[in-house]
Amino acid sequence: MIPAIVVDDVLADRYIVRRRLTKSGLFCPVGEAQDGTTFLDTYLPQPGLSTLPEGDAPCLLLVDINMPGLNGFEMIEEMGRRLREVAHPDPLVVMMFTSSDNPSDKARAAQQPLICRYFVKPMTDAAVMQILEDYAARGYQHS
Amino acid sequence: MQTPEIGPSAPVAGRPPPRLSSAPTEAAEPPTLAQYRLALDLSPTPLLLCRPDGEIAMANTHMTSLFGYPTHGLDGQRIETLVPDAARSQHPQQRAAFLYRPAKRRMGAGRDLFAVKADGSLFPVEIGLEPLRLEGETWVLATVLDISERKAGERRLRDALDSSASAMLMVDETGRLILVNRAACTLAGATEDEMLGRTVETFLPPALRKAHAVFRNSFAAAAEARTMGANRDLVFLRPDGREVPVEIGLTPIAGQPGTQVMATIVDITDRLAHDAAITERNTALSELNAELAQFAYSASHDLKAPLSTIAGLLELALEDLSAGAEEECRRAISEALKSARRNAAKVEAVLALARAGQTEGAPGDVHLERAARDIWQDLTASQAEPPVLTIQSLGSETFHTHPQALLTILENLLSNACRFRDPAKPDHWVNLRIETSEDTLNMIISDNGPGIAPEDLPHIFSMFKRFAADAGHGLGLAIVHKHLRRLGGQIDVESSPEGTDFHLTIPAAPSTEVRP
Numbered sequence: 243m244i245p246a247i248v249v250d251d252v253l254a255d256r257y258i259v260r261r262r263l264t265k266s267g268l269f270c271p272v273g274e275a276q277d278g279t280t281f282l283d284t285y286l287p288q289p290g291l292s293t294l295p296e297g298d299a300p301c302l303l304l305v306d307i308n309m310p311g312l313n314g315f316e317m318i319e320e321m322g323r324r325l326r327e328v329a330h331p332d333p334l335v336v337m338m339f340t341s342s343d344n345p346s347d348k349a350r351a352a353q354q355p356l357i358c359r360y361f362v363k364p365m366t367d368a369a370v371m372q373i374l375e376d377y378a379a380r381g382y383q384h385s
Numbered sequence: 386m387q388t389p390e391i392g393p394s395a396p397v398a399g400r401p402p403p404r405l406s407s408a409p410t411e412a413a414e415p416p417t418l419a420q421y422r423l424a425l426d427l428s429p430t431p432l433l434l435c436r437p438d439g440e441i442a443m444a445n446t447h448m449t450s451l452f453g454y455p456t457h458g459l460d461g462q463r464i465e466t467l468v469p470d471a472a473r474s475q476h477p478q479q480r481a482a483f484l485y486r487p488a489k490r491r492m493g494a495g496r497d498l499f500a501v502k503a504d505g506s507l508f509p510v511e512i513g514l515e516p517l518r519l520e521g522e523t524w525v526l527a528t529v530l531d532i533s534e535r536k537a538g539e540r541r542l543r544d545a546l547d548s549s550a551s552a553m554l555m556v557d558e559t560g561r562l563i564l565v566n567r568a569a570c571t572l573a574g575a576t577e578d579e580m581l582g583r584t585v586e587t588f589l590p591p592a593l594r595k596a597h598a599v600f601r602n603s604f605a606a607a608a609e610a611r612t613m614g615a616n617r618d619l620v621f622l623r624p625d626g627r628e629v630p631v632e633i634g635l636t637p638i639a640g641q642p643g644t645q646v647m648a649t650i651v652d653i654t655d656r657l658a659h660d661a662a663i664t665e666r667n668t669a670l671s672e673l674n675a676e677l678a679q680f681a682y683s684a685s686h687d688l689k690a691p692l693s694t695i696a697g698l699l700e701l702a703l704e705d706l707s708a709g710a711e712e713e714c715r716r717a718i719s720e721a722l723k724s725a726r727r728n729a730a731k732v733e734a735v736l737a738l739a740r741a742g743q744t745e746g747a748p749g750d751v752h753l754e755r756a757a758r759d760i761w762q763d764l765t766a767s768q769a770e771p772p773v774l775t776i777q778s779l780g781s782e783t784f785h786t787h788p789q790a791l792l793t794i795l796e797n798l799l800s801n802a803c804r805f806r807d808p809a810k811p812d813h814w815v816n817l818r819i820e821t822s823e824d825t826l827n828m829i830i831s832d833n834g835p836g837i838a839p840e841d842l843p844h845i846f847s848m849f850k851r852f853a854a855d856a857g858h859g860l861g862l863a864i865v866h867k868h869l870r871r872l873g874g875q876i877d878v879e880s881s882p883e884g885t886d887f888h889l890t891i892p893a894a895p896s897t898e899v900r901p
Contacts, residue, residue, distance in 0.1 A: 254720045258694070308687070342686045363697065
């Protein structure tokens with residue numbers, strides 16, 4: 243099973259993602275955070291300390307861009323700083339998951355080495371297939 | 386030129402040519418009157434000989450025809466016949482003064498002289514006077530030159546210079562003004578007489594005068610037409626102390642003595658003002674353009690996001706329907722409905738923001754406290770335990786402003802104060818302090834909500850910025866800001882975990898009433 247966390251301030255969007263991931267039967271547990279600060283406080287509360295869920299594969303992190311407080315990019319930067327102190331070599335697979343198809347947002351995502359994919363909402367079964375292929379490419383074959 | 390006619394009394398054969406001299410030599414016999422007659426008639430210029438008592442002894446044909454008289458028509462006439470009325474009465478005295486200390490000279494130095502023709506018309510003349518010893522007395526030989534053509538030429542040149550919109554100053558080799566046109570007088574706010582003879586440095590700011598004198602000399606040394614002070618801002622100093630921004634062209638004019646310089650000066654006050662206005666407008670347009678780009682980005686993203694959510698929910702609902710999962714289907718549809726309603730409200734707000742200031746009505750008097758209470762009533766009507774609103778009013782109850790803009794500002798600020806409550810606090814309150822004066826409204830809207838984080842404060846007036854989950858459309862303060870800018874007002878915010886204060890200052894709208 244692949245653990246997953248959705249960071250999004252819109253409840254309905256988190257619900258949709260949870261339904262899509264659960265439907266594939268390959269993601270569990272699916273955690274949620276309503277903004278960047280909550281995510282950091284919950285899973286990386288201080289340098290060197292991680293409570294990120296562990297499973298058969300690295301945790302999937304789906305992050306929205308436009309959120310109150312820290313936006314998605316700012317959250318990922320801070321997350322990167324905190325992850326440096328953590329022992330895991332490859333604890334997360336980070337994907338942007340947003341309603342913005344603005345070129346400047348896409349460009350910024352491309353420049354951030356932690357982000358490996360950029361999805362435009364809404365989450366679909368096809369997007370879930372893509373995520374699974376990305377995991378397969380990393381050597382995590384789903385059965 | 387005509388060959389002089391030979392008059393009846395001339396010539397006398399076998400005599401030596403007559404000599405015209407103011408200082409007859411002792412050795413030679415003084416010329417006779419007849420000899421003078423011959424000399425006058427041979428002369429190519431208009432000449433007349435006048436007795437000491439002012440009677441014209443003789444005038445040559447150039448003189449008589451110049452004045453419109455028949456040949457010999459002036460002989461025996463009073464010299465004053467040829468003097469204009471205005472000067473006639475003084476002329477005998479002036480004549481006597483000349484004879485008292487006779488010397489060859491030009492008449493009326495520095496003045497414009499006129500003479501009277503037989504038909505009574507005046508014409509401009511230049512007159513040369515030369516005393517002669519004749520019959521033991523001092524006679525006067527006068528030359529008269531008609532300078533009508535020269536005067537007309539000067540006037541034409543003068544008219545041409547005066548018709549120029551540019552100020553023109555002619556400067557001699559010592560830096561003094563020797564000619565100014567009408568535009569130059571207008572530029573300086575001075576008369577021609579006040580300007581002529583002054584140095585050109587008089588019209589420069591004192592700090593530049595010394596340097597300019599040096600520049601002027603080097604220009605004179607290697608004079609060629611050019612514009613002055615390339616890349617520098619030039620200033621013309623008026624006698625009244627006002628400085629005028631100018632552009633100056635310099636043209637050397639070879640003259641006697643030395644090189645003169647014609648300076649052509651254009652007052653560029655209006656052009657600079659125009660340039661400044663265009664620059665200002667460009668800046669405003671650039672700002673507007675940036676605002677529009679931001680608006681387009683924010684609007685496209687923030688209006689699209691709920692539609693994506695709705696699409697995602699409806700896809701789930703369809704699948705749930707096929708699977709017969711009625712409960713899940715119902716939940717997805719009702720979530721979709723909520724999103725749709727919220728988005729409709731957001732579209733309204735975006736439109737309100739876009740329209741802010743476009744459909745402004747006439748200014749009017751707003752009863753501030755009443756308006757605030759009405760708004761609060763609407764905001765809290767459906768709430769079980771709304772915060773407590775208190776209002777303090779100082780000064781006039783009403784304020785002259787654009788009502789719709791002010792009400793929108795109040796509504797958004799009160800709505801924020803009402804919605805953002807700190808659950809950690811036992812009670813919730815909102816305080817509105819209103820203080821009006823003749824021309825200014827000061828308002829402070831305070832709440833004891835959770836406060837705004839310091840890092841968020843710089844962004845609170847940006848579009849679609851939300852600082853709490855599920856906290857409205859993120860446009861309220863952007864709308865407040867835009868309306869305030871329209872009213873020429875200002876807003877400051879102070880915030881801490883104790884609560885938030887918004888301070889507003891709004892100038893009164895200009896009164897449109899016509900007072901008796």
